[in-house]
Amino acid sequence: MYCEFDKKKELPIKLLNIFLRKKINSQLISILGIFFIKDLVDTKKETFYIRVNNIKYTLTIICSIKLWKIYMILYKFNIPIKDLLNLNINNKLELVYEVDKLLYSRVIPYSFIKRKNNLQYSKIKIIKGLNTSIYLRQSKGNRTYITVRKQNKTDELYEQLKIYIAYIISLFMHDNKIILFEKKSERYEESASVLFEKLIDEGYKNVFYILDKNNKNLHKINRKYKRNIIDKYTFKHYLYFFTAKTMIGTEMLSHSIDLRIANKYAMKKINSKRLNFVFLQHGVMYMISLASKTRKFFHKDKNTGLKRVVVSSKLEADHFTNYAKYENKDMYICGLPKFDKNKWTKDADKIIIMPTWRPWEYNQSRLSFTETPYFKMIKRIFESIPEVYKDKIIILPHPLIAEIITDVDDDIKNYMNFKDKYDDLLKEAKVLITDYSSIAYDAFYRGSNIIFYWEEKDYCMEQYGAGTNLMLNEDNCFGDICYTPEQVSDVIEKNYLQHQEKKYVDRYRKIVEFNDNKNTERLINYLKRDKLI
Template sequence: MTKFFKDEKKRPIIIGFWSSQSSQQFFLQIKVAKDFLSNSFYWKLSTNTPDVSDCLLTVINCRKTSSYLIYTLACNGKKILHSTNWYIVLEYNNIHSDRPLKIEVEDTSLLMKAKLFPDGYSRRLNLSHKKVIYPSLNTSMKFGIIQRQITKFEEKNFLTKAKLMYLTVLPFLPFINQINIWLFFEKNAVSAHENAFIVYKQMRKKFPRRKVFYVITDGAKEKVDLNDDHILILGTKKYYCILFLSRVLLSSDTRYHVLGDSQFHRSLLVQKTSKKVHIFLQHGMNGIKKVPMFHNGHGQIDYLVAASEWESELFQNQWHYSKKKIIVSGLPRWDMLENNVPKLLSQKTVKILIMPTWRDQFVNMSNNDFLQTDFVLSYQDMFSNSEFIDMLHKFKAEVIFVLHPKMKQFEQILEKLFSVQVRDIDQVNEFLSDSAILITDYSSIAWDMAYINKPVIYFQYDQENFKRKYGSYLTINELPGYVSTDIDDVVSLIYTVLSSNRRLESQDSEKFFTWHDKNNTSRLITKLVTMDKKFNVHRRSYLTRKLMMQLKQRFIRHF
């Protein structure tokens, strides 16, 4: 995006946003210097979502003052339903080029900042099918427009219940550190098979008098023992009371998954949740894919668990966390895994686990577009490969195909296309123990198999694109397994493992792991209990902390 306005005073400034429910339109008001452009130009909304076109904004008024032009722009909300995040673009003709230039308009007036900083969601435009459009400021104070579906727990009855429970527990909030409630949860609070649930169960056994609770949605409650009165059903009065009074959040995902199908606006719940101490128990070991959103400085993670001394070094050198914020223990779910490859290969049916990772370009993608992706075409080549089919018959091999939870919408399409049953990720620990080999691309599940010395093959059909977009903390040669971009090579490698019962040459992974035992959970619990007194809630919300950090950095750079 072109940076054009070197003179700060001449940059377009967003000074207003409002909407009309009757016309289903939203309006923007932008102030620009009179002499900012001399040729023709257009106001548009743009998005980074692939294959989604810009949306032209309609100029309905232009008012002149002594120094400025104030444009009033309009857009029908139904025109931006194909992407979640939009930003304003000024597009103008360039006399030195045939291609128009684009400038992102992201600055707002101080008055607009004051209005949007608490919660831009209050200025939302409600559309049909529970969709909303509203203005937002990100943590860099840049303006954007968000379009999304209202989530279940954002509906009025839940928010009203939350406010009532907040008022109920208000007198006890100054004593959060003394009450000392710990909440465990997993992705969107719908599962109970990850590190969070494993640690919760062990803590309940070892420390039954401690105030530890597990959060799960009503639709997933069959996954837990409801006779345990420390199970919290999300959305209930008990849940809201204990959430507001909690001190520590322990999860295998970000802190806001304790709210269920995450709330993205700055509601009371979000602001109070952002003040809790968050201990990141990890979804899986890191290294294969860069994840800058977890790096220190984003303010979302207070303490994090490392699977090994090698990963602790990565957190210090790449994620920039201090050593005192890292708890090195091993991953609790590794205690559930078994290395029994010889036994598995001697059975009548051999299981091959295939677990590809998710790509963010699949968000809001239609079924027809999904069928044309490299992901589908590459795995279609695998399942239709004659040598792969012959090998499955020869070794009586069964394919266990597991999709990332964010790809669940494509489950039936892939089952029909590949003639394979897509399995539930909640059983992943069982699949890892029961499978003789893993085929993945960039998923952290590879570390689980490497931990129990099972063969891992990385089928990286989009290797160059993935490296360019996401990057990795490791080179290809460092990965614990064998990497290939060619389907024939992958099939040959699978055949080698199944026929000779041996590990692949590049499988060596010992340097990545500190322990190979069943004590990861107990090690972690011991360290958590020892560190208990260090866990103090934040006085300010996440966004305030982030802004203060940025102001401090700017002050340091200035002087």
């Protein structure tokens, strides 16, 4: 049974912890390690165990050796692979000491040596039948995490070898390239692609865009720009990744090679102080507060090479400086380049349903999407829309959820769209229904009405962790707020038939200041000023 422990109590377990062996096979993770304790306890009793999230695993004491005033404990434990499949993507490994009905816990260090940039990884175990990869990894704070995620192409031994060779060759080359990318280097429809084309138009020769060759819209890209597009996963991709001086992307740096890549050479580059990274944002991030513990990977101190962040207003800039340790000089208040090309048809007539993704449901979605609270909420929203508007509905699961869906109810399946670009679909959106996705800013900019569905808002904020809240509230929200399906039924017709209300436009303009289609031009001037291009 899990219970809280007093973090202020002194724990007799020393933080020094050494893994002597880490083995992963198709059945279990097996770890042999050593920790040190001030006083010897009765090791025959179950006073120690391992905790992964709130799941408890028996720790077997092999032997204890007295070393002056402390004892060295040799231990081992096993975690069945089947237990991990429903966990979160990243799972903290803790050593727990139980005495007198009190629990003391410490995160298990990965290594005796704390590494900030050259992070270590265990062997990657690929569960092919489930398209899943599992491995142990070292965090920047030297903590041990078990990662359970969809299999990456870069998990394969051949790709790991290509990356290593590219890294070695890059050591003899100068860093002078500018690399642009969007989500997982698979998309060409956001701010990075707009900026890329503008830079090519202005005569830049050392600018390159990473894109998956299977992108369905690749044939639509002008030949002028295709010459500087590099196919994802090629040797050239890896070599240019390592030789890049500046990277500009709509997502964090790992998206430039492979999301959640498990490769120490790639992570060394991503965490390099020499790298100049400009974060374009995939959408306006004035949504889930950056004060949340689960949003810390956006903080400046977690991104060594991050130099600048593109934002849409002073209000959004304050969000980064107040909660994510940025300074005013780090902010480019110029607006997102993708808004310069946002279009909306005057006869737009679609109703798009798109809640944001839920990382805590990611692995559950891969096993049974229809059993997730995420899907059940979408279904309630769908059923709340009057029958007269049903033929106008498009359901857009978030990209990080859409890619792993394996099962969908037949009554909703025909309304889901997995193939078209979001940009093309938003041109036709009269109404967007979302919870707290940044796509709301994109749709409203074009002219769509927004309905915010907050039935599970408090539950979701709890899942994100202590300190999490929405930056939007009932006083600054730029659309109707609904907490029940019945409320959606009440406001859908008004939103479908009327134009945007002035009070919502005024609220929106405080968060997104620019609407002159010159965001890209302003951004390039900033990049030139700071000699990042």
